[in-house]
Every structure is written in C-alpha cells, then in structure tokens.
Amino acid sequence: MGIERASGIRRFGDTELEALRVIECLKKVGMEIKDIRLFMEWCAEGPSIYPKRKAMFEERKAHMESEIANMNRALDMLKFKCWYYEQAIQDGSEDRLDALFPDDLPEEIKDAYENAHAR
Numbered sequence: 001m002g003i004e005r006a007s008g009i010r011r012f013g014d015t016e017l018e019a020l021r022v023i024e025c026l027k028k029v030g031m032e033i034k035d036i037r038l039f040m041e042w043c044a045e046g047p048s049i050y051p052k053r054k055a056m057f058e059e060r061k062a063h064m065e066s067e068i069a070n071m072n073r074a075l076d077m078l079k080f081k082c083w084y085y086e087q088a089i090q091d092g093s094e095d096r097l098d099a100l101f102p103d104d105l106p107e108e109i110k111d112a113y114e115n116a117h118a119r
Contacts, residue, residue, distance in 0.1 A: 019043075029060050077116035083109050 012020070019040075026036050039056060042049040083106075088094050105113055 026060070029064050031060065073116055073118060076112035079112045080109060080116055083112075 023036055023040075026039065031039075035056075039053065042053055042056075084094075084097060087097055091097070102110060102113060
C-alpha cells in the first residue's frame with residue numbers, strides 16, 4: 001500500500017480503508033496472521049484466485065455461524081437460569097418449578113430452555 005502523508009499524518013484512500021476493514025474482520029473471526037497475510041497475497045494475484053478467496057470467506061462464515069449458535073445456546077441457558085432462580089426466590093423453593101418441566105414452562109422460557117439443551 002502506497003499511503004500518502006500530509007504533515008506526517010497518514011491519509012488512507014478507500015482501497016486502503018477497505019483492506020483494513022477486511023483485515024480487522026478476519027482478526028475478529030479468529031484468523032491467524034499468517035492466513036491473513038496469505039489472503040492479502042492472494043488479493044495481489046488478481047482474478048484467478050477469486051475462488052480461493054471466496055472459499056476462505058465461506059469457511060470463516062461457516063465457522064462464525066457455528067460460534068454464534070454456540071453463544072446463543074449459552075445465552076439461552078443464562079436467560080433460563082435467571083428466570084428459574086427469579087421464580088425460586090419468589091416461591092422460596094424449586095418445588096413448583098420442577099413440576100413445570102418442560103411442557104408447562106412459559107413459551108419464551110421454554111424456547112430458551114430447549115435451545116440451551118439442544119445438541
């Protein structure tokens with residue numbers, strides 16, 4: 001990247017900013033620096049490498065979707081447990097709650113419970 005400077009301050013153009021956004025994205029999704037460097041090399045190779053670039057993004061996308069699903073299951077467990085203990089505190093015991101599983105849980109809590117326990 002040939003980055004201009006004005007009074008010692010770097011001035012990035014649209015191309016450089018987009019490259020930085022892509023690099024930041026790849027870092028956030030857990031890609032190693034060596035693989036980011038390889039991607040940047042592929043970018044310099046032109047259109048013949050488009051399929052490799054696309055495949056790399058498809059793999060990262062699938063990985064990220066899996067991570068999001070795992071995080072959503074964990075979040076649903078937290079939602080369920082917060083609701084559960086709120087009810088137990090109000091009741092002074094867990095007796096009523098134990099009788100609700102799983103069919104008589106409130107719909108939103110039932111959805112969270114089921115997602116949290118999905119395999």
